[in-house]
Amino acid sequence: MTALFGWTTRREFIIELQxxxxxxNLVADAEHELDHLQMKKSQHINKYEDEICHTGKPQxxxxxxxLAQEVDAQYWEHxxxxxxxxxxxxxxxxxxxPRNNS
Numbered sequence: 001m002t003a004l005f006g007w008t009t010r011r012e013f014i015i016e017l018q019x020x021x022x023x024x025n026l027v028a029d030a031e032h033e034l035d036h037l038q039m040k041k042s043q044h045i046n047k048y049e050d051e052i053c054h055t056g057k058p059q060x061x062x063x064x065x066x067l068a069q070e071v072d073a074q075y076w077e078h079x080x081x082x083x084x085x086x087x088x089x090x091x092x093x094x095x096x097x098p099r100n101n102s
Contacts, residue, residue, distance in 0.1 A: 007013040023029045051071045058064040 007016065051074075052058075052064075052067060055067065058067050
């Protein structure tokens, strides 16, 4: 392979780019990102706020973690049940009207 500007592989070129143009201070960048961390509306924990309000505010981070896991499990269980019901309705509909089956 012919060397282009001293790089013999694509990987060497990428490493050079990252070294030259990568973050100047990884620790400061990480701290900045953590300080400005925000949860988006589309993220599921926002949907759990109502559930947490009904059960009462946890006193410790550990209790909040356990409650979030419980609510998350309930959420996904509900989603799975809804998906099964949708599949069951679609299957029943196809059986009831065989002309639409292809």
